[in-house]
Amino acid sequence: MTNFQHAPRRPRGRRLAVVGIVATGGLLLAACGGNDDMKGMDHGSKDSSASAKATATPARGDFNDADVSFAQMMIPHHQQALEMAKLADGRAGDGQITSLAGKIEKAQDPEITTMKSWLNAWGKPVSPSSDSMPGMDHGSDGMAGMMSQKDMDRLKAAKGADFDRAFAQMMIHHHKGAITMAEDEQKSGRTAAAKKLAGDVIKNQSAEVTTLRKILDRL
Structure with missing residues (x-):
């Protein structure tokens, strides 16, 4: 009777010990898994933060008419610069011109995207109204430095x-x-x-003007 009573106690103890070990191991694995998940969450938050900074727009209300006008005017201005820069491929004869054209594309295309995001956040149209054009009395379209269609056609026809x-x-x-x-x-x-x-814009394009003048001097 005594042997009969003692026999099942050992397996039960062992089973409890095994269960305890498994449970503890499970908790450890869960903890490790939790740490991995948290690391992933940390990376995600950092990536989200970096992305937010990259696409951040000025807060609604924190702008005035000058900001709106600047974005609305500079977008088509940049777009024409991109059009001019793209013409260099297959037409330019000078390597420095080709290189500079590539830099212009790389710099101004993202700026267009940024300014469009501002206008969207501000609830303003990308294109300026006709009422805002008279104030800008420079260039063919009322914007400083813009090329006329005749100028663009001449550039397209030129080579070397x-x-x-x-x-x-x-x-x-x-x-x-x-x-x-x-x-x-x-x-x-x-x-x-x-x-x-x-x-x-002032810093980068002033430097490019200096470079372009040097190129003209040697052409």
Whole structure:
């Protein structure tokens, strides 16, 4: 009787011990898995934060008419610069012109996307109204430095050294118009993001004007 009573106690103890070990192991695995999940969550939050910064727009209400006008005018201005830059492929004869055209595309295309996102956040149209155009009395479309259709046709028809000279001359004029618009934004704008972009335009395009003038000197 005594042997009969003692016999099942050992397996039960062993079973309990095994269950305890398994449970403990499960908790450890769960904890490790939880840490991995948390790491993933940490990475996700960092990625989200970086993405948010990359696509951040000025807060609604934190802008004025000058900010809106700057974005609405600079978008088509940049778009024409991209059109001019793309013409260099197959037409430019100077390697420095080709390189500069590539830099213009790389810099201005993302800026267009950024300015469109601002206007969307502000509830404003991408294209300026006709009422806002008279105030900008520069260029063919009322914007500083814009090329006329005749200018663009001439650039499309040129090749080699003729293209290089025409491109440099036109882009200098185009950049100077953008710089003027950016300076107006820095003086009259309100939102920090737009004023920061205006500062980048002034800095980068002023440097490109200097480079283009040097190219013209040697052509």
